[in-house]
Amino acid sequence: MTIDHDAAMGPAAADLAAIEQEWPLIAADLDLLDAEIAMLYAADDGGPTALDWRRLRRAESRVTRAAAEVAARPAHVCNLIEVRLTTDCRYGCKILACRVCGGEQVSHRAVYGCPAGQNATPRVA
Template identity: 65%
Template sequence: MSLLHRVPDEPSDAELDAIEAEWPLIAAELDLLDAEISILNADDRGGPTVLDWRRLRRAEAQVTRVAVELASTATVRKAVA
């Protein structure tokens, strides 16, 4: 294999910084996924409870809040740069 096509074994510092900056959104999306899975598996418990639906709505709202915050932060960075 040519050295030109070699894939690095580890992410670069810039890639790690990007992941760290997006981590709050990643965590919020994982919480949302967990709430969705809980709703899907609720049939085993007799159906979703009021708390299951509340958890889902809160997780959806958190994803929205974090996404807006990240988008506004990115917009400010672009305007400053």
């Protein structure tokens, strides 16, 4: 089954939930980037100090810990059920909701004659 997100609606709730799950790793990566930028600026001012090096090592360590924590969490697998027909597709396509996270997705299906579903159907070469 192919599920197509409506790009005009923005990210689905399931996508936002996935970002929320990975946020500690994203934040740690941003801190590492800040530390690396500080090292580059320090190189122009006579070289990095011991504090700059410590900040970089701590940021690298935080990324490693955050990556391990994210990897250790069980992956959320959406359990989708049909909740209603979509109002923006005249082909009777369905809106599916996850029983776990509450995220909703539109399922455009080629079997209903929906052009979006026909374009989203994988083709076997």
